[in-house]
Amino acid sequence: MSNFIVGLTGGIGSGKTTVANLFADLGITLVDADIVSREVVAPGTIGLTRIAEHFGQSILHENGELNRAALRERIFSTPPEREWLNNLLHPMIRQEMLAQLKKATSPYAILVVPLLFENGLDRLVNCTLVVDISPELQTQRTMERDSVSAKQVQNIIGSQASRAEKLSKADDVIDNHGTVSALQSKVALLHNKYLKLADHT
Incomplete structure (x- = not known):
């Protein structure tokens, strides 16, 4: 590391x-928070599963990927929803960034x-x-x-x-x-x- x-x-x-x-x-080695934040909500991740459970399937594109624009719209106008999302994703992003930093050579x-x-x-x-x-x-x-x-x-x-x-x-x-x-x-x-x-x- x-x-x-x-x-x-x-x-x-x-x-x-x-x-x-x-x-x-x-x-x-670069570890980019923006890239990590996309990785933790990729199809098949627990992050995306939790988001779909919370906001409903309308938050997904037909191919199963996260519809960022729809999500942004939902959370932008509702601070409690934004807080819920941050509480879910920030620890995941932090953990993944630390894991990637550990692998840096x-x-x-x-x-x-x-x-x-x-x-x-x-x-x-x-x-x-x-x-x-x-x-x-x-x-x-x-x-x-x-x-x-x-x-x-x-x-x-x-x-x-x-x-x-x-x-x-x-x-x-x-x-x-x-x-x-x-x-x-x-x-x-x-x-x-x-x-x-x-x-x-």
Whole structure:
């Protein structure tokens, strides 16, 4: 197991995935909360079975997969339902992430979590890395990428920890206002730093 774990986070549209993939290119194992959260509700899992029992079969697509849009709609307008879902899935996601981190063979591992601080998952890592961009650029990139309105992006940004809060809690920050090549050199520097830190754990 990689004993040294870096928690990677950043607001929507900040470029977390790009940064994570640059670390992966250097041979570092990634454990991505978004991917894990899909795995725990895949067909045949206890997570999906419990969701279908609770919300009914209308929450599933015809092929038996979870209809995320239908589920989002159900929980968005009903906080108690959202809480029920979080109470079911968060422990499962956490357990699966820890299991995947245990299997990591690289000198250190990266845990990619959009809501690292909000969900208290920074307790699982040795240090935190925030990918930072301005709210204006965040809005612009997310609108282009997801074809959503500025208002929708603002709502998502509003539900995440503020930029100032993330930056105050971060051990390291990558400023992602520049080019991908600038990003690569920043990642290379941090990679060397984390290798040294991992050596001492």
